[in-house]
Amino acid sequence: MLKLPPLHSLQPYLPHHHHSSLLRTSKTPHEVKQLHAFSIKTAIFDHPFVSSRLLSLYSDPKINNLEYARSVFDRIEEPSLVSWNIIIKCYVENHQSNDAILLFHELLHEFTPDSFTLPCVIKGCARLNAVKEGKQIHGLILKIGFGCDMYVQSSLVSMYSKCGEIDSARKLFDEMEHKDLVLWNSLIDGYSRCGQIELALKFFDEMPERDLFSWTVLVDGLSKCGKVGAAREIFDRMPSRNLVSWNAMINGYMKSGDFDSACQLFNKMPTRDIISWNSMIAGFELNGRFMEALELFQKMLKAGPMPNHATLVSALSAVSGLAMLSKGRWLHSYMDENGFGLDGVLGTSLIEMYAKCGSIESALTVFQAISKKKLGHWTAIVVGLGMHGMAKNALELFHEMCRMGMKPHAITFIGVLNACSHAGLVNDGRHYFNMMRNEYGIEPTVEHYGCLVDILCRAGHIKEAKNIIENMPMRPNKVIWMSLLSGSRNHGNTEVGEYAAQRLIEVAPDTIGCYILLSNIYAAAYQWDKVSHVREMMKKRGIRKDPGCSSIEHKGVHHEFIVGDKSHPQTKEIYSKLREMKEKLKCMGHVPDTTQVLLCIEGEKEKEAELENHSERLAIAFGLINVDVGSPIRIMKNLRVCNDCHSATKLLSDIYNREIIVRDNSRFHHFKNGSCSCMDYW
Known part of the structure; x- marks a missing residue:
């Protein structure tokens, strides 16, 4: 417990040397809050040393309390440039870069930014992929004379590299006289992100020196671009390895579908962190290997670090894929017991899990329990209700959401249109398709057209669906052709079915369902010779029917x-x-x-x-x-x-x-x- 001195020891305007010492030596959040309260109570908060020191303490990574840091900043009558820099950096480090850029805009009315302000706000632009704002700040940098500052230049190269503006990054790099290791690494990272692996390798070979990060950046870039073999060659050449390089290789193997290599590498790792486990669990889940994802999740609970939001989202998705409700309920209990809130993506994932596991009642209970509902929560429950054939409830919730002033996005309308499709609400489907564009300015994507085609095909409006497909502003995908083919099969339209199958084979010749549906159309019409022909096509192309x-x-x-x-x-x-x-x-x-x-x-x-x-x-x-x-x-x-x-x-x-x-x-x-x-x- 921090011992505070008696009130009579305070001077009216300057803190006692003991308090100055306390402000310098306080390390724990509890101690800093005590000093904060004491400074307000004794009216010494307004002394520049006290307020700025409290701001620094709250912003320190060891305490990192953005809420209190902002409350201190807002109480300072005339914050100095140093105070502005501290609060902007705190926002960036807490991944609230949008607020950091807004604060930077306010700062410009009071001060000219310095070499501490600029790299920080540029980093915020990089995290948001805000290239337009980054270029505006670059223009300001040249205007106020920081164009030759090494730290500012390095930040700009890094920002352009991370945002995919690799030509701008290269131009700045070439203009710089002093090129340190950080600059070389930024450019290699940029070329890797853009998929220009040859140039990334070229720069890597030309580097006057390399550190562990240089090797890791290249391994990560090659893995992300699908060049896992080349990544492994670099990985094996590394003089030493860190967790990032191990994780990059595992992630690359999982994305390429080489699960055995990923597992071998995972088992060889000297140490593992949450990213190692998440890469494996998410990799299995995304590739439909749901049981393996859950088994690894269980191993992590016993031996690994505590799961984070990303882990639980993958685990919930794996449960959804298997429709194992009991495991989903257990996960829900685990989240409650460990204090995981449902206000964000976890709430959305939980609603989706219950809906996909067949318990729409539990999905509704979770939805209703979320106090601060976001668009993702509304969209998830609308989609879930539609999937269960409860179109009326889905549409009622959609209208309630709109009445509350929440603006639906493109994915919300996919949920609404799917609800109409499963309930045969053809006129409603047409209405919401038009509403999306006319009332909310959302241009229909190929997915929205797919929903509309599906609505019409299920209801037997095969010719209208075919007409819409032929007049779409974009090329129809295999989902749309499958909808037309399925509708033709269900409503006995052999002619349109053959037409849809032909187009589908052109777009995606390995689609198993295409051949099955076409074969079923012919079988229903007792055209057994054509059934044999389709099966012969499947045999030649190595396509096998999935058994029920x-x-x-x-x-x-x-x-x-x-x-x-x-x-x-x-x-x-x-x-x-x-x-x-x-x-x-x-x-x-x-x-x-x-x-x-x-x-x-x-x-x-x-x-x-x-x-x-x-x-x-x-x-x-x-x-x-x-x-x-x-x-x-x-x-x-x-x-x-x-x-x-x-x-x-x-x-x-x-x-x-x-x-x-x-x-x-x-x-x-x-x-x-x-x-x-x-x-x-x-």
Whole structure:
């Protein structure tokens, strides 16, 4: 505890030497706050030494309290240039560079900036990628005579390099008489960022000396540009290595999909930091290897540093990919217990996780609990509600958001349009598409056109969708052609289906779904010769159909089933339950829709058997055996639910009095009391 002297020891205007000493020696946040309060209480705060010292202490990296630093700065009647420099630097170091630049603008009304101000505000421009503002400050630098200052020049070279203005950086570099190691490193970093690896290597070879950072910059640049082999060569040549170079190599391997090399390097690391773990976890998650991401996350909790926001976002995304609700709930509890707030991106990720795991109620609960809702939170819940077929609720929330004065962005409208698509709201979809441009000045991207095409195709407006595609201001992508192809298949339009498939093959010839849908169109029309032709094309191009796969989580274990699967330990019980389900469906009047069997099978009984063994039927049987009565059976399927399974699942939800939630590759279906949330529209 800091001992403060008695009040009578203070002089009216100049602090006692003891207080001066305390101000110089105070190191902890508690001590500084005590002195701060004491200075206000005893009216010595206004002495320049006291206020400026308090400002320095709060801005010191060891304390780094921006809020208190700003409160001190605002109380100083006439802050000196030194005080301005301290507060601007504090904002930059706290990654609030936008506020730092605004403060710099205010400073210009009072002082001419010096060689301490300028490098700091230039660093802020670099962090914001604010090239325009950086160039304006460069002009001011030349005007006030700091164009030859070495530190200012170095800052400008670094800023231009980081912002991709490598020609401007090179011009400044060539004009400078004294080129230190920092300058060389900045230019190498700039060339690496721009993908000009040959020039980066050339400058690296020409460097009069190198430090560890020089080697690391080159390894990092090569890794980010996908030249992992060249990066590894430099990495192996390094005289010594730091964590940054190890992390750069791991990140490069993960981005290139070389997981084995990344794991080998990760296991060899002498030490690891949070970036090492995050690179691995995020790499697995982004490449769809969700279980490996979660397993590594669990190892990190036992052996590594404490997770940060980036770690948890990756872990939540991996949970979403697996639809493992129990793990998602555990993560939520972990975040609460460790004080992770939901006001930012974590709140958005948590809403998305619950929505993708089939618990839209939990997603809504999280959304409602966030006191300071940001646009990301609103967008996440709108998207989630639309995915669950709750278009009315999604649109109501969208309008509530707008009434509150929050301006939707392009991604918000993607969520709104998708909600319309899943509910068959064609007129509403057209309305919101036009609203985006007319009311909010947002020019539709290819993704927005994709949503509109999807709305029309699902509703059977195939010709209108085709017309929109042909008149788009940009080239249609494979998603748009897939929507038209899928709509043609669902509504039996062979001619447009063939047209869409042809265009899709031109754009993305390796798209598996294209061949499957085209084959299904021909099979539905009994054109078996064309089905054979499509399959021959697939064979020649090495394209294989993904088998239907359904998964269900039970007591933290992930169970997967494929069509006709007999590998599960409970196979005997599952097929016994399937036979029971078949008899009960028959008693309820269910007639199998054998038109859904798109294979050249002649007998009706064989076709019925094919339907009965679909992967979601196996998962439902497992759920009926194992999931507690009263709890929903949650299933994730990799393909679209077929009409027959959809009809059967509606009846099964009524027969067994169970809620069955199925997430297919398009949306969620909530089966309950013999009906589905999609209202038979999907």
